[in-house]
Amino acid sequence: MNKKTICDIDVAGRRVLVRVDFNVPLDKETMRILDDTRIRAALPTISYLREQNAKIVLVSHLGRPDGKVVESARLAPVAARLAELLGVPVPCATDVVGASANAVVAALQPGDVAMLENVRFEPGEELNDPALAKQLAAFADVFVNDAFGTAHRPHASTAGIAASLPAVAGLLMEKEIDYLGRIVSNPQPPVAAIIGGAKISSKIAVLQHLLSKVSVLLIGGGMASTFLKARGIGVGSSLIEADQVATAQKVITDAGRAGVKLGLPIDVVVADRFAADAATRTIDIHNVPEGWMILDIGPKTVADYESRLRGVKTVVWNGPLGVAEWPPFAHGSHAVARFLAKLDATVVIGGGETVAMVTELGLASEYAHVSTGGGASLEFLEGKELPGVAALLDR
Numbered sequence: 509m510n511k512k513t514i515c516d517i518d519v520a521g522r523r524v525l526v527r528v529d530f531n532v533p534l535d536k537e538t539m540r541i542l543d544d545t546r547i548r549a550a551l552p553t554i555s556y557l558r559e560q561n562a563k564i565v566l567v568s569h570l571g572r573p574d575g576k577v578v579e580s581a582r583l584a585p586v587a588a589r590l591a592e593l594l595g596v597p598v599p600c601a602t603d604v605v606g607a608s609a610n611a612v613v614a615a616l617q618p619g620d621v622a623m624l625e626n627v628r629f630e631p632g633e634e635l636n637d638p639a640l641a642k643q644l645a646a647f648a649d650v651f652v653n654d655a656f657g658t659a660h661r662p663h664a665s666t667a668g669i670a671a672s673l674p675a676v677a678g679l680l681m682e683k684e685i686d687y688l689g690r691i692v693s694n695p696q697p698p699v700a701a702i703i704g705g706a707k708i709s710s711k712i713a714v715l716q717h718l719l720s721k722v723s724v725l726l727i728g729g730g731m732a733s734t735f736l737k738a739r740g741i742g743v744g745s746s747l748i749e750a751d752q753v754a755t756a757q758k759v760i761t762d763a764g765r766a767g768v769k770l771g772l773p774i775d776v777v778v779a780d781r782f783a784a785d786a787a788t789r790t791i792d793i794h795n796v797p798e799g800w801m802i803l804d805i806g807p808k809t810v811a812d813y814e815s816r817l818r819g820v821k822t823v824v825w826n827g828p829l830g831v832a833e834w835p836p837f838a839h840g841s842h843a844v845a846r847f848l849a850k851l852d853a854t855v856v857i858g859g860g861e862t863v864a865m866v867t868e869l870g871l872a873s874e875y876a877h878v879s880t881g882g883g884a885s886l887e888f889l890e891g892k893e894l895p896g897v898a899a900l901l902d903r
């Protein structure tokens with residue numbers, strides 16, 4: 509990575525403000541944390557800073573409170589979970605830059621960790637307001653960005669603050685950029701991409717960017733139907749983006765020109781309506797009945813995709829291959845997830861739903877890298893510079 513990290517700067521005994529991404533899923537009734545992956549992912553940076561006797565101020569957002577205080581989006585449960593993981597108290601301020609935050613920061617001793625309240629309670633956060641950035645910067649001598657999942661947003665706590673403090677990457681940020689960067693710039697060939705999920709429109713930029721990088725491109729999920737339609741195949745009542753058929757056709761043509769082997773479903777699981785308990789059939793791609801919709805790839809497609817993946821050395825996967833949150837339509841995604849877990853290749857997985865799925869399967873540790881950033885990993889793979897990364901000091 510061409511950016512400085514916490515290992516390149518003196519943090520010993522200094523006040524360090526760390527932007528973390530603790531935007532974890534919470535049970536709306538009990539406020540219990542459903543998945544603490546994002547908190548655990550920040551532990552290497554926090555532990556390193558504690559060893560260096562830094563005074564650590566953590567800043568995160570949670571949910572979308574849109575610039576006002578929302579009781580159900582307070583960070584106290586997150587601080588409590590972090591305290592459990594670290595085995596030390598983690599006081600949590602009840603405001604972002606007010607009296608409570610000031611008091612919490614002032615009380616820090618070397619090696620201590622504290623949290624500010626949900627930074628998106630402040631209207632200036634998402635506006636990248638320089639006044640808020642300065643108030644946050646006043647709490648510290650060094651800024652560390654470890655929030656890869658929010659690095660594609662130019663906010664006060666991810667970008668603006670870097671104007672007032674020496675700004676470096678945390679260890680999670682470094683790991684994300686190293687793995688995803690290698691996929692984009694220097695992957696071990698042959699490279700395959702598996703792209704699924706709901707829509708072409710949200711992934712077209714990454715599809716086009718990857719065409720010049722991969723030798724195998726496998727398509728699944730809702731977007732596969734638009735590709736099939738572009739091929740002239742009947743897809744019944746499947747989710748179609750009518751305005752993207754031409755785009756899909758162009759990807760098919762460009763893939764052919766670039767010598768990319770494009771995989772589209774050859775059989776599918778169809779349902780008579782969009783529901784977890786719909787009637788289902790597994791059929792050849794040319795037999796989709798009127799009124800039925802494609803909700804998963806079928807077993808022949810799984811076998812076909814697996815044979816195309818054998819021998820590749822790098823795989824990037826973004827987007828489930830079917831409606832994987834409903835068991836009848838999860839088989840394709842689960843089969844491919846299990847296959848990739850055993851494949852002798854560098855496998856990098858991104859995308860919110862895709863990552864949640866492999867985590868639930870207990871497979872996350874079987875891949876080279878599972879990204880903590882949904883939108884951020886996608887934008888990175890599109891070749892875009894992320895504002896939260898751009899703001900950091902060059903090495």
Ligand code: ADP
Binds near residue numbers: 705706710804829859
């Ligand atoms: P990720 O978050 O991993 O990037 P996306 O957000 O692009 O993935 O897409 C995930 C969503 O796509 C899931 O909610 C899933 O239900 C939906 N999806 C997958 N396959 C289909 C399909 N065949 N028809 C409709 N929706 C689908």
Ligand code: MG
Binds near residue numbers: 859861882
């Ligand atoms: Mg998603």
